Amino acid sequence: MTSFIEQRALYQPRYPSALKAISSLGAVEVGKSDPDISADQLSQLKSLFPNTFGQSVIEMQPAKVESEQKNLKPLTVAVVLSGGQAPGGHNVICGLYEALQQISPKSRLIGFKGGPSGILKDDYVMVERAEVDLFRNTGGFNMLGSGRTKIETPEQFKTCAEVLKKHDVNGLVVIGGDDSNTNAALLAEFFKTENSKVKVIGVPKTIDGDLKNKYVEASFGFDTAVRLYSELISNISRDAQSARKYYHFIRLMGRAASHITLEAALQTHPNIVLISEEVETENKGLFDVVEDVVQVIVARAEAGKDYGVVLVPEGLIEFIPEIRALFNELNNIMADNREHLTTLNSFTSKNEYINHKLSKDASYTFSSLPTDIQRQLLMDRDPHGNVQVSRIETEKLLIELVEGRLSELKSKGDYKGSFAHQSHFLGYEGRCAAPTNFDADYAYSLGLTAGALLNLGVTGYMSVVKNLTKDRDQWQAIGVPLTTMMNIEQRNGAKKPVIKKSLVSLNGAPFERLKEKRTHWKLSDDYRFSGAIQYFGPAEVCDQIPKSLRLEHEAYHSVKDC
């Protein structure tokens, strides 16, 4: 009996018809656009990227004349996977490999291991046909591993250049999120300044969905991860509705932005959905959020329903102004008093010491939090000295505060239900699922496009595939200058060029749809069962794409079933 993985390996990813013959593609300029930022920021960007700023967006199309066909000599390309896993990473590499083979069977693909640090350590494998056949359509980054090391310092840039030169590399493909693509832009600029032949291409990866802009319709991995989370939320919702005795508070991965939570809500119709960006815009305090949840629970209890499903985005807590202020103070106090704090062994003594140093407001906020959360805030710190938001169990925090408020209401006779609860965190389960057809096709197309861009000899570009709501053969393969997506932000006290993170837009169609539906979802049990990701069935179940993507790019009313 063959396994899932053997059967899935047989799937042939689909891709834009323009990419059928990589070697005969030319680039058509489809526009030159500066980022939409202040003149001051623009001039800073220009000075940071003197050689790569201001390039045109290009579309890959069959070349009109022979001369437009650029390099057809073998290419030696290096590839790295950077940051958190996202389903489809292997398919980017497979697509890239096929593109290079088309250009010349003598092309070589070097996979640096463990993320960008693999370049610095010169730790690599040659990606050959065997690897490509083994890893096609599989999830995970285990072909090469990944890592979060950045190539930032002048010494690192130098080492990187030396290693790539040693391997006679023409092109470097960086598969990563916003930070990694920013890094790719800096590398591209550096190589150009140094007259190195290495061209750098970025590929937009992240399950969080926050690498999105007027060119990039989606990052690969988002679809698969959210479909997996939606499967689990569906199952849990059905459990809630069957057992009729628990509120399930489900925290969802996704760092700062609430895209995952929003898409999962459109897929599954929970009773309550918190969207961080809305909480921030409405300037809600923690107790306002709790009150919103409590009101739904009270109303459901009156309808005889002491169960339900609540979706909580991982980043929520940071979007609550009073908590963000507390975090900032805590981070500073803990950084300024690191040595003294190590001498305080008990939570109580640490707590007293810190509370003493907090402002009145922050102290009030801190002491209103449950002890477990206070503990988490004092213990977990990331390497930069910041609170590790992803380790704060916001779902449990909410449960505890909701429980307290409900028992208050109960004693006044304003709530007659019973509140039993379960908490969940959905994150690591989804980052390495086998990519959906959409992500398998999309990531493969991004890999082909990256190869095509390298063949054209451009650098500092992101591989982009557009028209994603259309059939695959109508997808468009384009290259977008990385600097086009940048602005200047304050990071660790310095001004840095960064690709702007996309947050959920409260004016966008996906949020619009949520607002339209959520009142109905509160009291009704209109849970939508999204089912397990299907890879082999009819197109109706295998070829779905994210509902938020459709809402963003199709006519609002044509997007049904959410």
Place this chain on the structure above:
Amino acid sequence: MTSFIEQRALYQPRYPSALKAISSLGAVEVGKSDPDISADQLSQLKSLFPNTFGQSVIEMQPAKVESEQKNLKPLTVAVVLSGGQAPGGHNVICGLYEALQQISPKSRLIGFKGGPSGILKDDYVMVERAEVDLFRNTGGFNMLGSGRTKIETPEQFKTCAEVLKKHDVNGLVVIGGDDSNTNAALLAEFFKTENSKVKVIGVPKTIDGDLKNKYVEASFGFDTAVRLYSELISNISRDAQSARKYYHFIRLMGRAASHITLEAALQTHPNIVLISEEVETENKGLFDVVEDVVQVIVARAEAGKDYGVVLVPEGLIEFIPEIRALFNELNNIMADNREHLTTLNSFTSKNEYINHKLSKDASYTFSSLPTDIQRQLLMDRDPHGNVQVSRIETEKLLIELVEGRLSELKSKGDYKGSFAHQSHFLGYEGRCAAPTNFDADYAYSLGLTAGALLNLGVTGYMSVVKNLTKDRDQWQAIGVPLTTMMNIEQRNGAKKPVIKKSLVSLNGAPFERLKEKRTHWKLSDDYRFSGAIQYFGPAEVCDQIPKSLRLEHEAYHSVKDC
């Protein structure tokens, strides 16, 4: 675009060919077997079940002579879902409905709502064609809801009889686990004693896999739940292997028995698998278990691997003798001093008070546990005054103890790795998944068999389908007297007849296979990727059955790929 659920509704469950014509089936006696228990227990059982003990196991086969065809008059049957959700519950009801329709289109199916208490409250819906078409192949128990109320007292028996009489019910089908089936046996005996016409049939349901014996090869729901958990474990393993920085401790549902953990291990090949039954048999203490885990982590660190996957069965902690002893003492102390304890508001004061009353051994065990776990042990109590094992975060307990031991080893220079960790609990995500083909077919067949048994007019039987590793048309539909599976156990101070829970046998083939493989799994990353449950693809991926089931019923060496 149609949804997963609409497409899945089209699936036609397969069933034993013998069940093609329910109305022409006869019963063939295939043996009379008493439970394998002491003579003393046997005689107690006989006296508890004077009317229903000693019936024969029967197989449903086409009747040889017309006269063997029993009742073909319309039947009025009541059905209840009892206890925790398990994928396939709706298909039992659908199969039962189709059987009744075959017997006579005038048959009626009454679904009592919210579990057995629905009978007592006379809260029901009529199950009609529309419900059957809507719920076929779906997970959850939301068609009727479920509940854990038992019909136990003489008053409840009387009410139950009255309600069923009011509806002119001929047959009652109880879909549940060991306890619910025990209850079904008691009801069958009661109705027979009272000369009521109500016949009672049980159907073996539980994801835990602990309702299994020489007749019952599996309970429905186990396959789907474990496949779902295995999908998630696979994804997490791939994440571990890709990121190379976390140990994932994954606790798995399954109450006392470790069947789910064992099957999930055979599906996914984790680095470490704890099996409660083995821990108990080897009389391991908590620190022995921790030491086993630590040894693997140290060995992996030496191989440069600071990551891995550890499976922990939910019931583990109760199988550790010292902890079980502690639980018993705690339960008694807390029951005996309930009133005084409510006056102690802080954890510290409760802790002091209780520690004072514990035996020396128990006190030592208690104080060796991390504070969070101590807290859980003092707070959470079930309605019977017992520790709620499922709410103890054993995975976090292990992490904390492992971490402590590793830092000890590190300070001695015996461990050079770094130990970062993530914890997971997989439970509610799996109980309401859409049933796999296996569970959809099996549950449907159990429903048909229940209908056939009622048509034959028998009572106190369990609907059983055998030969599950064969093709569906070779499956055998049999009826097994419920008393055949029973023994007498001490429960809450009284001797009660109960269906014996099946624990993992350390001599069984599934555990044998685990032992054969696990040494290799420790250091290698031989993770098996089981993939998402597929409903539409080729038989290779859609028609799998549990590996432990195959190991138990097929030649050991013919079961590969685990």
